[in-house]
Amino acid sequence: MRYLITVLLFCFQSVQLVAQTNNYTISFENAVHHEATISATFPQVPEDTLSLRMSRTSPGRYALHEFAKNVYNFKAIDSKGNALQITRTNPCEWKVSGHDGTVKISYTLFANRGDGTYSQIDESHAHLNIPATFMYAPSLNERKIEVDFKTREDLNWKVATQLPHVKDNTYSAPNLYYFMDSPTELSNHKVREFKVDGQTIKLALHDPGTEVEADTYFEKVKKVVLAEKNVFGELPTFDYGTYTFLACYMPNASGDGMEHRNSTILTSTRTLANGGMDGNIGTVSHEFFHSWNVERIRPKSLEPFNFEEANMSGELWFAEGFTSYYTNLILCRARLITPENYVEGLTGTFNYVWNSPARQFFNPIEMSYQAPFVDASTSVDPVNRENTFISYYSYGSVLGLALDLSLREKDLNLDDFMKLVWNTYGKTEKPYTIENLNKALNLYAGKEFGDHFFNSFIYKSEMPSYTELFKTVGVSLSQNTEAAYFGAAVSITDDLNGKIRSNTKIGSPAYLSGLDKDDIITTINGDNFPNGIQFNKFIENQFKPNDNLSISFLRDGLERKTEVALTADPNYSISLIEKNEEAPSKKILKARKAWLKVD
Structure with missing residues (x-):
């Protein structure tokens, strides 16, 4: 009986711990200098020393990103305001001890990259990828989380996120993983939405353009959503009935796209009025397809996602x-x-x-x-x-x-x-x-x-066998055997020579002649390097396959010479066979229509 009471008491205490909520607050008084002030409270901490970390990875990314480098002014106190002991054992971890069961922390975050991985804070927005923003306690990863976003009302900011709304500007997450997977955009953005099979598809558009431009772009988004639904036959069941496109098309952003369970980040320097109307929709297509393929059709190698090490997958x-x-x-x-x-x-x-x-x-x-x-x-x-x-x-x-x-x-x-x-x-x-x-x-x-x-x-x-496969849908795969090929990317230097700007490709004429990255071509067949014409076009226009070039070049400041034997360009052109004045048969047109689903 005593054993049973002990077990029940332990279970009750465990439920209490799990039921606790970790609370965060983030504010942006110094947004003009890309800073946020972040505080967090962790109640009923069961261990004597609480480990707090900044993530090294971000959902949807596979490489390491050391987010701790942008954290400073870290402080920790207990429930009575007493300063706690802080120990650093590695760059991404803060160990806090001496608490009374409650740990309260605060720190400053510098953030100035608006993409699918990092965070950016300025007076245009607070673009927040959660792993790049919020410190977390690994041992409390099953706890519910609430975060209060202190928006800049003077800048007309509002909140867009896949996090469920609690009240005002407070949002929640059922656990640490969902929190980390929930990017959030605070800005004066436009909102568009439509219903599909009882679920809401929402566009939160941070773009300096007009309402008409937003309407036009959203019609494109809707077409993408419905076309992708047709591939799978249905939408995924979004956890809170809503999927949100967080689109930030601003000159200060960095081009990217990053999928999440019920949302996606879309960033571009192209505004809708400056090429983004057509140029950005491909990222919409790619990232929304991920709501099936990778978010729910999930490689086992990425489960569970590791926030402390690189995530490797063969799929x-x-x-x-x-x-x-x-x-x-x-x-x-x-x-x-x-x-x-x-x-x-x-x-x-x-x-x-x-x-x-x-x-x-x-x-x-x-x-x-x-x-x-x-x-x-x-x-x-x-x-x-x-x-x-x-x-x-x-x-x-x-x-x-x-x-x-x-x-x-x-x-x-x-x-x-x-x-x-x-x-x-x-x-x-x-x-x-x-x-x-x-x-x-x-x-x-x-x-x-x-x-x-x-x-x-x-x-x-x-x-x-692509040639045969393409024929089945009336697509031509062809090569220009008369075009000469050099095999190196060459750009013009300030002194009008040609610098090889990347490693030469194995087996190419440039590679076989011994040319390498950073070599500077000074003459070709005794003539100065051609100025005012793209190098590959010069080779294609002036020479034929099997021609030999006598090349003089500089390597590490020393003049050298080599012979380059040009070959035929290995690249292919792909086009509809009609472009080559070959009429496709009815069978081929039917196959193409079934493939592209267009007339």
Whole structure:
């Protein structure tokens, strides 16, 4: 009986602890100098020493971001106002001891980057990504959180966030993870919304433009939402019945997009009146697709998300790459770009992947593993990404294209495969593995087809037969065999020479001749470096494949010479076959219509 009472008492105390609420307040008196003042109260702290941290990562990002570097003026007191002992054992952690059960902290945050990862505070807005803003207590991660945003009424700020509203400017989160996943925009923004199947889709638009421009842009957003709903057959069930686009299109922002469970950050320096009306809608398409694919169709490797270490996943070719495939396809289906523009727009990504030497080093899974090194990460030492890395966004995008067209040859399609994955892993929120995706494709299209796709293109780095696949929908893939190719990105220096600005590509003429990054070309065949013309155009216009160039160049201040044997340009052009005056058959037009869902 005594044991039972002890257990019940322990359970009651545990419930009490879980039921406690951690409270935050943030204010912006010194917004003109990019500062916020933040305070927090942690009641009924069960341990003698409370660990408080700034996150090193942010949901949707895979690399480390040391947010603690922008925190200063940290103080900690107990419930009576007594100063507490603070111990620092690593750059991201503050250990507070000597409390009376309550820990109250305050600190100053400097924030001046408005994108999908960091925070920006000035007199135009408080653009808050939560991990970059708020300190947290890891041991209290299951507690409810409330935060009071002290908006600048003199600047007409209001609050936009996926956090549920409590009252006035106070919002809540059921736990730490939801809080960290809830970016918030405080500004004088415009709001538009519409209902879809009983749920609200909201646009909070921070843009200096007119109400008419906001209306026009929101019509585009609505078309994207409905076109993507058609892929999966339904919207996700948003936790509080609302999905919010937090769009900040301001000159002081940094271009980005970042998905979250019930919202997304959209940032751009392009205002709607300055190219953003058309230029920003692609990010809307990409990020909203993530509300299915990655937020709910979730890789097991990202669960639980780690706020203290980099997050590595081998599934990003699918989570990010297949989402990238649908990004512009959705714009075409929504009649926001033409089929011709969509098809021709495939060219850059296709050439980037097809012609990359990096496939000899890594397959799509291993490219995904590179995310902690490339996903907005920074380093000071030179790297060889031009030769060793293909973005999992791009790699997965061209593989999604190939899978879609391959399935359509079997009277199947990628939309219905995505529906299968959604119903199996997304709607049920059961995290998946690569093996699960392989089995799902086997179930949908047959074991031989599914295993061939994964064994050839995912576990290995082979490339599908795009020429034949494109023919099935009346798309031409062609090369100009008369165009010469040098193989280096060259820009004009102040003294009118040519500087190689990136690593030369393995196997290219420039690479084989020994030219490298930062070499400065001074003469070509005895003539001074050409001024006033783009270098690649100069090579294409003046020379032919198999021509030899005598190059004089400077390396580390010393003059050197080399011979470059030009080859044919390996790049492809992608276009509708009608552009080449070839009339598509009715069968091809029917297949294209089914693919693009346009007449």
